[in-house]
Amino acid sequence: MRISVLSLGLVAALVATAVHAQSRPYAPRMSCRAVAGLVAARGAVVISTGPTTYDRYVRDRRFCEITEVTQPAWVPTADSPQCFIGYTCKEAETEDFFPRWR
Template identity: 55%
Template sequence: MPADPRQCLILLAACTLVSMPMAALAQGRPSTLAMTCGQARGFLSAQGAAVLGTGGHTYDRFVRDRSFCEPTQITRNAFVPTRDTPDCPIGYRCIEPGRNWFDDD
């Protein structure tokens, strides 16, 4: 262990920075498959915006309304699988309008 207080502070800061990403990975994200459609819609309504798991290793960011998107983005209806339905209308996704903004890609 370093005896110099500055070295201790630097060591503490380094340990903190290294452990932060690990803590973020351990948190996980809510899964729509563990909720009913009503619960998922209520969760998003209360949060405003959330990154939700939608099965396996898939996830997306969903929003309650356009106010949670970037100024240049528009909303597109979003449907997710939930515990009680395969196509729950949870809210919206933010997308950048392009030449083919009517298409899904």
């Protein structure tokens, strides 16, 4: 009895994980406008950019951690090989705050 309850719990966790993994928007099957609109509407969203690749895209810096800055992000979509959809967050470097004057 105890083994079957444990097995049932494990199966439920695996199914939940598989369903969650499939729920990410898949940019290569969407239009550029649709993907950019999704980021703009939600503010931050994890989007798949290929069969095994994904990232978190944001509308603006408010959706990043305090130590992060934004970096422009382009992804492949159904109608564009490079669609600007918003930004990704990256750890800030000293030069992001204090640029070198040359």
